[in-house]
Amino acid sequence: MRRSHDQSETDSLLRASAREFAREREETRADAADSWRAFVEAGWPGMGLDEDSGGLGADLHQCCLVLQEAGRALLVETAATDILVAPRLAQRAPAIAALMPDLLEGRARFALAGQGDTGFSLGANGRVTGRSALVPGADRATHVLFLAGSGESASLCLAERGTAGLRIHPAPLLDGRTAARIDLDAADTGNMTVLFAGREACDIAVELEALLLCGAASEGLGAFEAAFEMTADYVQTRQQFRQPLASFQAVEHTIADVYCELEKFRSLHMAMVSALSAGGTPVPQAVAHARLFHASDVVRAVGRLIQITGGIAVTEEYKLGRIYRRLQTDAALFGGPRRPIEILAGTPMAKPASFH
Amino acid sequence: MRRSHDQSETDSLLRASAREFAREREETRADAADSWRAFVEAGWPGMGLDEDSGGLGADLHQCCLVLQEAGRALLVETAATDILVAPRLAQRAPAIAALMPDLLEGRARFALAGQGDTGFSLGANGRVTGRSALVPGADRATHVLFLAGSGESASLCLAERGTAGLRIHPAPLLDGRTAARIDLDAADTGNMTVLFAGREACDIAVELEALLLCGAASEGLGAFEAAFEMTADYVQTRQQFRQPLASFQAVEHTIADVYCELEKFRSLHMAMVSALSAGGTPVPQAVAHARLFHASDVVRAVGRLIQITGGIAVTEEYKLGRIYRRLQTDAALFGGPRRPIEILAGTPMAKPASFH
């Protein structure tokens, strides 16, 4: 149970080292061949794995704190699936657990192929067809996880890159990261590992997707924090009309408004991580709150920071604009803000209606 | 063709006299028995009527300009139907034309019973049943206009107060005006005048309702102008922290934002009046633009004026709060903002889709 960020000394130490690691890689490009190697050596992939399994045994709060730092430096390597999803799944699926040594060595990387236009249908012949949404980092996955079918007949599958009928279409994203869309064309489940079946498979898929959104929001929080801090510094330095920008009430109030947004996002993020740590029914709500905020309010807030920073913020060399581009990209992924809106408002709440 | 408000000297004179008349009645209550008398003596009901028919022959712009002044003074008498709707209808319906002497004398007053929860259905037996939306001023109507049925079988009817099956339920409104809901319970069209039938009836009903919204928006514009002007004055006078409120950038920028809103509303209002003067297809769009703005942006803008004015604005004695109450009431009538939204965005535009 956490009631603040960086509650323990371990948290603070972990953050400091992750920040330093990330800062050194801030300008590294996604396609630099050995870029993942450094992450592996720093122990990122196995961070959330038990120490017995060769991991660092960090809890979810701590893993998210590391992702925050990755987001703060706008790292283009997408580590969320490997850090959050794979270790969680390894606890329950032996086939995944068996891959952990490869994960730790950087030989295995995972992608969760989330809900796309069509989803993945599972035929009676055991063949899967469908198309995923865009999945950041999936272009470099060696193993793909996806839910085929629905309800009682669902299967949570693991397919290796190269499986017949599995195609990974890489796509550069607007913000310099890379992603892929995953196509399955009558791919035979006989060539894959079926990890879970039926309702259990569905529940686990929901949980894994929630972890993915949680990872994205963690990176988004780090990026938002960086944007806020650099703007707060800049407006105190930049002079216009013989005074620092910070002395103008319009700038002051924008800073205050955005700071309120930042604190709200920190709260929603903390609640989401707590909910995912504990499990249980409030999870979809907590994730939807953070996701909606991430996919709309955060982008708008950083847009306001650009406004008070002025011209320099719209040049490529200045990080604030790149943060905006990152967050704008985040917002468009995973179904955009409409999905959390539907989760939060599309289904009537079961509540006693006690009026006057 | 008008390209500015108060284009002619006549406009300016008319406005000045309407403003004086309205200001004198600013505190008059709606139920003051002889309150309408003064309007009659000032020539308001017949304002838009030909001079030959005993009216003043004002055009629609001029009639709306007078209603603006009524709104500016928050007059609780609802004159829009008598000023805008009745004379327009008199041009085409002899039965209405015959009532114009009574209108001019203040003996006849009209209400247009607009689209309510149910609308008015017309049975094969010539009987009408249904319930209208709330209609401001309808509580004092002597004659009620409504559209019964739809399409080819529609009738635009005129029913006198007292007609069997017609009930006028008066209702005080939140802002001190009065309104009524009009019920028809198997009322026999044999006891009414059917003014128009079929598509013509429908088209005219649409036009009359547009005039009603135009009247409401004209009053709303006057109220908004009054709110803006009194606030701009107040913030220049009121001292806080040893300087006038107007010298704070937060206040300055709020004034600027609201002034932009005011100019936008003036433009939309002018376009609506022009469209209604000319007739034709752009009418529904122009009315929906002004109505949407009236029912949402204007209320929000006046809320911001209250904020920069501070505590005094939330006391009953200070007019700004009463203006807000009026505009909030306006917003909730006539189906609220959702109706113009549907008109503007619910129906695909017939446009060539020429992309790349």
Added chain:
Amino acid sequence: MDDFFTAEERAFRETVRAEIAAMLPEHLARHTRSHLHMPREVMAEWNAILHSRGWSAHHWPKEYGGPGWTPIQRFIFESELARADAPPISVFGIYLVGPTIFSFGSPEQKERYLPGILSGEEFWCQGYSEPDAGSDLARLRTTARRSGDKWIVNGQKAWTSEGHFADHMILLARTNMEVKPQAGLSLFVVPMDAPGITVQPVITIDGAHSVNSVFLDDVELDATALIGEVDQGWTYAKFLLNNERTNNAQIHKSRREFDLLRARIEAEKGEIPVAWREQVARIETDLAALEITVLRVLADETDGRDPGAKASILKVIGSQLQQAISELAMEVLGEEAVATGLPLANDNDGYGAYWAEKHLFRRVVTIYAGTNEIQKTIIAKTVFKG
């Protein structure tokens, strides 16, 4: 949310929920659900019930008659009160005056005033604001002048909620003209029936009477009316504000009223119509953000971390949220909210009129207790200092 609470705290919640349900008479809950401004009798009745359980002053320390709860327990208790539609706890007596007196008052003042606050037999109002001193305290003009062993008070107070039925006022008055404007203020207890006091109703934008102007003309106070040291009034007032960082968030009230509103829409329409879903989802999100931010502030307090400008942040977020909720209510309720006197349907229960009144009155929440503009300036200064 639940993940923020320990097992003990969750058990505590179950206990208070059950006890409140057992104690709260239905007529009080009904009244609370349908009225914006609470009459004295309703608050007094409920206060007496809570008092009999020792819960009337839930955030006071044990020695003064409080239950001695932790900040998180208080949060839970307040949220359960709201959830049960319990009448509000007197803001002035319990929240403001009690802590002022037990922190700075003399032993005699404690003995004289605390029991009446605890039991709900005596009501208080505050005399801080003035017509010309909104958020700018330097402009406070009411004076208390020494005359022998008496104080003579002259001035006018504004926005005095509940002033028309309060027994006492806690008054901020200028006692020293020689020092900086914020420094020369003192706090006094003023009996509302003292000669020279005139209470004049102020009708607010919602058309109702809940606040007053209070005129003080040569009101004579005993020396014992002074609370603490002379000229230290603003120090005391600020101390209290800092102690009550989370109150302005109004999270429990907002949460409850929104749950009821949402349930109402869903009961009438089966679901939230698509056109309003974004607004609903945003309000749900803001409620969650506000709840957790309040809990973070309480945790910071408990653990001795500096909460920074969080009092101002909670005020800004909380007040904006209150307005967002009432704006949605007005749009959803439509005609029902503005036709104040019409039986719109057979089942019209006044819910629309209740919301309209609330919506109008709620323009004040971004103005009072330090305008949001002032709060934003405080927040920015804290950011720039940090």
Added chain:
Amino acid sequence: MDDFFTAEERAFRETVRAEIAAMLPEHLARHTRSHLHMPREVMAEWNAILHSRGWSAHHWPKEYGGPGWTPIQRFIFESELARADAPPISVFGIYLVGPTIFSFGSPEQKERYLPGILSGEEFWCQGYSEPDAGSDLARLRTTARRSGDKWIVNGQKAWTSEGHFADHMILLARTNMEVKPQAGLSLFVVPMDAPGITVQPVITIDGAHSVNSVFLDDVELDATALIGEVDQGWTYAKFLLNNERTNNAQIHKSRREFDLLRARIEAEKGEIPVAWREQVARIETDLAALEITVLRVLADETDGRDPGAKASILKVIGSQLQQAISELAMEVLGEEAVATGLPLANDNDGYGAYWAEKHLFRRVVTIYAGTNEIQKTIIAKTVFKG
């Protein structure tokens, strides 16, 4: 809208619409629909076509080669250009430099420069902004120093759009240090191939190259490079801004791009999904409001009424609207807008990437040409003065 035009004006619209349709090559229209930043060749080709019809400088007076239209006719012409997806008219040459030269330039300057602007054979860029002088002109540091019958220019210009392909720059430089900072500025014509000029690309937030930094190191100019009187540069610049009140509204571009966006949504989904209808309706309303406000300003100008702060109002409204449209586009286009390299579907036509680039670049519209904050201050001052 139509009601604002006379019968003659409506007839004029029919004429220009037909003529533009006949003149505009399809490849230029296609390029305009799918590209944010226009290359010189596209603009030059279209400029030459318009020039052959005498319409390249549509708001210039007849004596300098314009068609001599009224403000309303210009509005109609511009709206028809946008509607036809015609490439943009050179902002710097036609709008800025031409009027500066024919209003303040010498006969020799008119003869030398106006023909190249009219024909589109010579391109211009502006040298007003500097890295340290955003909206604050007092901080302009580029100097032009007299040396014999030459001027020696030193300094750095920022945000120079089209600087990488322009033939000339119109330069604002400080010529007098003794007077108030706004007073000692002068305007010059600078050939972009002059020794001492370095053009350095600036990649903007959209990842593209359309603006530049221009360094001027001991650039030598002839005496004839000075436009008008020395130290009067800012007076000339302001005069032009006042003459071009409505340009910043960008109404025609916004109207056209929104019509296309809306048509695209409706073509794909059959109708506007309910969840986006409010946004669409608000944008439609704002477009109408902006269109009519522009027309009112033009009518005020024509009739000699003072348009007050309307230039600033149009800038604020117009830029906010541009951003609102691109925000909706980003939400509607979703993945299509951010997966810049993926053939998302067989019919992927780059529309998403086009909007993403536009959306990002569009952060500048509330910053450039006087930030919206500065515009709001101007508006408020006008209100308070009035």
